[in-house]
Amino acid sequence: MASGTKQHFGLTVLSSNKTEDGLTADFDNTKRKGGITAAGVAAINGKIGNKALFNSYEEDNNRNPLGEADIRGLPPPKMAVKVVDVYADGFISKDKGVGLFVDLGVDALKLESKLVNLGVGARCDTAALEHLTGAGLLLYDSRAS
Numbered sequence: 001m002a003s004g005t006k007q008h009f010g011l012t013v014l015s016s017n018k019t020e021d022g023l024t025a026d027f028d029n030t031k032r033k034g035g036i037t038a039a040g041v042a043a044i045n046g047k048i049g050n051k052a053l054f055n056s057y058e059e060d061n062n063r064n065p066l067g068e069a070d071i072r073g074l075p076p077p078k079m080a081v082k083v084v085d086v087y088a089d090g091f092i093s094k095d096k097g098v099g100l101f102v103d104l105g106v107d108a109l110k111l112e113s114k115l116v117n118l119g120v121g122a123r124c125d126t127a128a129l130e131h132l133t134g135a136g137l138l139l140y141d142s143r144a145s
Contacts, residue, residue: 005058005059005091006058006059006089006090006091006101007035007036007037007056007058007089007090007091008035008055008056008057008058008059008087008088008089009035009037009041009054009055009056009087009088009089010054010055010056010085010086010087010088011053011054011055011084011085011086011087012052012053012055012082012084012085012086013053013082013083013084013085014082014083014084015080015081015082015083015085016079016080016081016082017078017079017080020032020052020078020080021052021055021080021082022051022052022053022082023051023052023053024051025051025052026050026051026052027042027045027046027050027051027052028050030052030055032055032057032059033055033056033057034056034057034058035056035057035058036056036058037056038056038057040056041054041055041056079111079112079113079114080111080112080113081109081110081111082107082109082110082111082112083108083109084106084107084108085105085106085107085110085119085121086105086106086107087103087104087105087106088102088103088104088105089101089102089103090102090103101125102124102125103123103124103125104123104124104125105119105121105122105123105124105125106121106122106123107119107120107121107123108120108121109121
């Protein structure tokens, strides 16, 4: 499986995790920041009273589902119930194979934890590249360890 990091961009209106997400969180105190859209997210949040309405970060594509810290040392997100969560994730890599996906969604209500993400809303997701093309063996880099 291709390895690397995925880019996340999102908007969360309300969250039970009041220190990390949504209009109740102070953006300066959030731990998960960064990614390609980080500067824009910081500027927009700064104009709305420095609330963490928008979020942007980079995370391992192959997260450990048992909740251990990622390769950057960040802990997994705390369990949260969110009201109106809009998100976009993207991943592209040629490290240890080839991987590509895009995930877009909007959830009216969402439960996030280290073991499960469950939402009620609409989602648009890509299928794995090798499932679409049947070219998984052709795209795999056999030099990867």
